[in-house]
Amino acid sequence: MQDSQIIRTEYSEVMKKSYIDYAMSVIVARALPDARDGLKPVQRRTLYDMHELGIRYDKPYRKCARIVGDTMGKYHPHGDSSIYDALVVMAQDFKKGMILVDGHGNFGSIEGDGAAAMRYTEARLAKITQEVYLADLDKDVIDFVPNFDETEKEPEVLPVRIPNLLVNGAEGIAVGMATSIPTHNLAEVVDAVKAYMKNDDISTRQLMKYIKGPDFPTGGIVVNKDDLVSIYESGTGKIKLRGKVDVEEMKGGKKRLVISEIPYTMIGAGIGKFLNDVCNLVETKKTSDIVDISNQSSKEGIRIVIELKKGADVTNLTNMLYKKTRLEDTFGVNMLAVANGRPETMGLKRIIEHHVDFQFELTTRKYKNLLAKEQDKKEIQEGLIKACDVIDLIIEILRGSQSVKDARACLTKGITENIKFKSNISRKMAAMLRFTERQANAILEMRLYKLIGLEIAALMKEHETTLANIAKYEDILNNYDSMAAVIMEDLDQIKKEFGRKRRTVIENAEEAVFEENKIEEQEVVFLMDRFGYARTVDAATYERNKEAADSENKYVLHAMNTGKLCVFTAGGKMHQIKVLDLPHGKFRDKGLPIDNVSNYDSTAEEIVYICDAEQTRYAKLLFATKQGMIKKVDGQEFQVAKRTIAATKLQADDAVVSIQVIIDNQQVVLQTKDGYFLRFAADEVSEKKKGAIGVRGIKLRKEDELEHVYLFEEGTETKVMYKEKEVTLNRLKMAKRDGTGTKTRA
Incomplete structure (x- = not known):
């Protein structure tokens, strides 16, 4: 039995170390790309696995499920969905500057549709991936490391010959940091x-003569050109993007706006949200120029059509779309990648510097390997040429040898003891032979047809080529300019074959400015029924239907159409509603649930009071709660911009039962559920801030609670009903606040 050892340590230290280890694992080995090949581990492993499976661009497609399973089993011990998601993104031409995977089947759409399940889709490597990302794997240019269970070897980095970090960009969220690198044009980057x-x-700034700015696969327009220099110097900043809008003429003098390119940030659900936002502009009467909107996008590209009414101000409407929708959006740049094993935020020059250093490292290893192979060939060729000159002697040695071992010993060391020669001259000449081991093996394996004159000439020519290659490779390895020329020639070929025209326009554009339709200010009447459906009507319409309106609606309130309404709830919240957000029309038109235009939730909240925000500005509001707490609050405290605020502070299990406008010369009567009435002067109610609980208004007996609050002016007769009995408030005994009140028998 082994001795167990208990290690005592501080729990916080263990947590700290474990969390740092986890964070670094996510940063370095999962979420961030490597600065050298611009790939995250899951992307690198997937591409390498496809290479190993032989799924080349010129071979048949293979099921994605096979690729994902093989990658997961050999190299990436995480969920299959993370591998398939990475595979899908590498095949989506609307997300990547250059697709790395050639997908066959449903790989999702720009409008946010997901890819089909991996058992239905197929894939193979794209041509650029095979020729630019994986071509030199067999030339010992990169290091291989053990996989997760040390049963396979995987590349530490792929020998990518272009700055993939710039060409394809990157997105990833690690622990405490994130990367967001835009895509760029391959030809410009080269x-x-x-x-x-x-x-x-x-x-x-000089590099930006070549790289004008980002080049997104969705096109669009970058409108803050002057900010790009600081973004590319620091590696962080914000790029302003706009969609491309064209104006088309229609019959009858009408026009339509056609959006043919969208901001890169609008990919996916953003297109649907844009359509909803445009509809919302019409519904809220921000514009009356739009007649219809339709999404006519297809495989050929984006086409969103907005039909306008005759005489519409096209420029103003376009600027409104830029301002009020995601047709103008911001792409946050944070060029963070793993460099030398550490996360580093890099500017444009730093990324290119890392790439060039990596290329020189790759090229050096490649040509060292090629040089070694050529030197081996040279050695063998020289041995064969020399053997051809003394071929008769070599034949005599072979015929006189008892074994291959004796023949090899004679060829390499001149040992002739165990070999029969025709003459002593032959023996002396054989003793002078000093071929190398490789040369001797080549001679022993040489076939007789190699002695034909043409074959010997071909050998001589091949030897000359080998010598030329050795000289060339040595020059490349020993001369910076020669190596740089090789790399640049390679880049030129890549640019020629895979380069394409820029899609994104880079310019400085003026801030989008537009004039909203000025709404004519008018008095309206707010109507809300007992089901929470609300609407507004003209004051004149209300007057004509006053009796029906008052009887059918729980709340009837006069307000200005440009104002706001305050909705106070039993839970102590205040929600604000813009009057313009409510439907306005005829008396019998159906209303809209106020849940739809505010943060109020009818399933969990109860309305206590609704008032016009402007009318409340100069008033005092009396708050009363179930537990008998009361206070006055200045209406100015509810003049806020937020849609929802805490209107008061409540004790545990308490709720607001009444909110009313109060003036100092009024009388207050508090009525409890059990029939206790307490009358006192309004000036006895303390004025507090909205965040205060208040003061006690009435002493409640056990199981009793405050039910109603009545306000009246002294000298006026005010009657209320309590359990079918009439109570005259002004005849109640005058008392002080915080009394027990008088019991009224039902």
Whole structure:
């Protein structure tokens, strides 16, 4: 039995160490791309697995389920969904600057539709991936490391020959940090890399002569060109993006706006939200110029059509769309990647610098490997050429040898003891032979047809080629300019084959300014029935239908159409509603639940009081709660911009039962559930802030609670009903606040 050892340590220290380990694992080994190949581990492993499975761009597609399963079993011991999601994104041309996977089947859409299940879809490597990302894997240019269970080897990094971090961008959320790198144009990035290689003192501003700015696959317009220099120098900042809007003429002098390109940030659910936002502009009467909106997008591209009424102000409406919808949006840039094993925020020049260093490392390893192979070939070729010159002697050695071992010993060391020769001259000449081991093996394996004159000539020519290659490779390895020329020539070929025109326009645009339709201010009447459906009607319409309106509605309130309504709840909250957000029309038109235009929740809250925010500004509000707490609050405290605030503070199990406008010369009567009435002067109620609980208005007996609050002016006869008995309030005994009140028999 092994001795167990208990290690005593501070719990917080264990937690701290464990959390830091976890955070670094997520940062380095999952969420952030490597600065060298611009790939996250899951992307790198998926591409490598496809390469290993032989799913080349010129081979048949294979099921994605096979790729995902193989990747998960060999290299990526996480959920299959994370692998498939990464595979799908690499195949979506609306998300990546250059797709790395050629997908076959339903791989989702720009409008946010998800890809089909992996058992239905198929994929293979894209041509650029095969030729630019994976081509030199067999040339020992990168290190291989053990996989998670040390049964396989996987590449530490892929030998990518372009700055993939810039070309395809990156998005990822780690622990305490996130990366967001926009996509760029391949041709421009290649030109910038070449410019840096020619002059490594080049500034970011000079690099931007080649890289104009981001180039998003969805096109669009970057409108803050002047901010790009600071963004590319620091690696962080905000890019303002707009969709492309064209104006098309229609019959009858009408026009329509056609959105053919969208901001990159609108991909997915953003398109549906944009359509809803445009509809909302019409419903809230922010604009009356829009007649219809339709999404006519297809495989050919985005086409969102907004039909306008005749005489519409196109410029003003376009600017409104930029301001009020996501047709103008912000792309937050944070160019964070793992460099030398650590997360680093890098500017444009730093990313290119990392890439170029990586390319020189790859090229050095590649040509060292090629040089070693050529030197091996040279050694063997020289041995065969030399053997051809003394072929008769070699044949004599082979015929006179008892074993291959004796023949090899003679060829390499000149040992002739165990070999029969025709003459002593042959023996002396054989003793002088000093072929290398490789040369001797090549001679022993050489076939007789190699002695044909043409074959010997071909060998001589091949030897010349080998010598030329050795000289070339040594020059590349020993001369910076020669190696740089090779890298730049490679980049030119990549640019020629895979480069494309820029999609995103870069410019400085003026701030979008528009004039909203000025709403004519008028008095309206707010009507809300007992089911919570609310609407507004003209004051004249209300007067004509006053009797029906008052009898059918729980709340009837005069207000201005440009104002706001305050809705106070039993839970002590105040919700604000813009009067314009409510439907306005005919008397018998159906209303709208106020839940739809405010934060009020009819399933969990009860309305106690509704008032016009402007009328409340100069008033005092009397708050009374179930537990008998009362206070006066200045109406100014409810003049706020927020849609929902705490209107009062409540004790445990308490609720607001009444809110009313109060003036100092009034009398207050508090009535409890058990029939106790307490009358006192209004000036006895303390004025408090909305965040206060208040003061006790009446002493409640056990199981009793405050039910009603009545206000009346002294000298006026006011009658109320309590359990079918009439109570005259002004005849009640005058008392002080915080009394027990007088019992009224039902």
